[in-house]
Amino acid sequence: MKIWGILEVEKNIIYEAIVTTSSDSGETNIAPMGVIFTGEDSFLLRPFTDTTTYRNLREQGEGVVNITRNPEHFILSILPPLRKDIALEDSRRVKTSRLKDAEAYLEFIVEKIMEDGGRAEVSCKIIEAYRGGELIQPYSRAAYALIEAAIAATRVRVFLGRERRLIELLDDIERCRRTVVRVASEGRFRTLLERLLEEVRRMIGHASST
Numbered sequence: 001m002k003i004w005g006i007l008e009v010e011k012n013i014i015y016e017a018i019v020t021t022s023s024d025s026g027e028t029n030i031a032p033m034g035v036i037f038t039g040e041d042s043f044l045l046r047p048f049t050d051t052t053t054y055r056n057l058r059e060q061g062e063g064v065v066n067i068t069r070n071p072e073h074f075i076l077s078i079l080p081p082l083r084k085d086i087a088l089e090d091s092r093r094v095k096t097s098r099l100k101d102a103e104a105y106l107e108f109i110v111e112k113i114m115e116d117g118g119r120a121e122v123s124c125k126i127i128e129a130y131r132g133g134e135l136i137q138p139y140s141r142a143a144y145a146l147i148e149a150a151i152a153a154t155r156v157r158v159f160l161g162r163e164r165r166l167i168e169l170l171d172d173i174e175r176c177r178r179t180v181v182r183v184a185s186e187g188r189f190r191t192l193l194e195r196l197l198e199e200v201r202r203m204i205g206h207a208s209s210t
């Protein structure tokens, strides 16, 4: 299925993207989120109800899906002190800003919200879609291992009190760490990995000292 002539996707697959939303006061929030396409101009987001993304979607009813495969976007956006290092710029039709160097943008409005326990299903309608800067990057296992590690890292905080699940998450992160170290022993990917691991250690250390 082609989205506005720019994006080839399949229905019912979770794609990972960076969603920007804005608060009442106009502050931009940046978070990785899964996107599930349901039609040529519609998709679902499934934010946990305790996220800022969810609050902003409910209150402002709009946002931008920033299509990117750059692991830097995923890692920096989940590390609050580093989020400010992500460059933003004005979008075309929504007031929420977009990432400066994503590969494509889907500007959207919220059509329907359903809450189910701790998670919501937000139906969104694309009102503008266009390409960003073209990025031709050969496949690197490190890039995808980093994004996988980022997903596990965002769940660590949630499972701090549940030892078995926590161990599974730490195992996942360790597997990703080994891949990154093997194929990108130095450079930007390695630095991103170290920053992510620092944050995971900080969360675990903080939990065990309280």
Ligand SMILES: Cc1cc2nc3c(=O)[nH]c(=O)nc-3n(C[C@H](O)[C@H](O)[C@H](O)COP(=O)(O)O)c2cc1C
Residues within 6 Å of the ligand: 016, 017, 029, 030, 031, 032, 033, 034, 035, 045, 046, 047, 048, 049, 050, 051, 052, 053, 054, 074, 078, 147, 150, 151, 152, 154
């Ligand atoms: C690749 C990736 C995909 C993610 N998908 C989701 C998702 O679909 N729903 C969700 O609530 N959190 C998801 N997360 C976790 C959120 O990005 C994370 O909890 C974030 O801190 C929420 O930020 P916010 O409170 O600023 O909105 C994902 C994380 C990563 C790294």
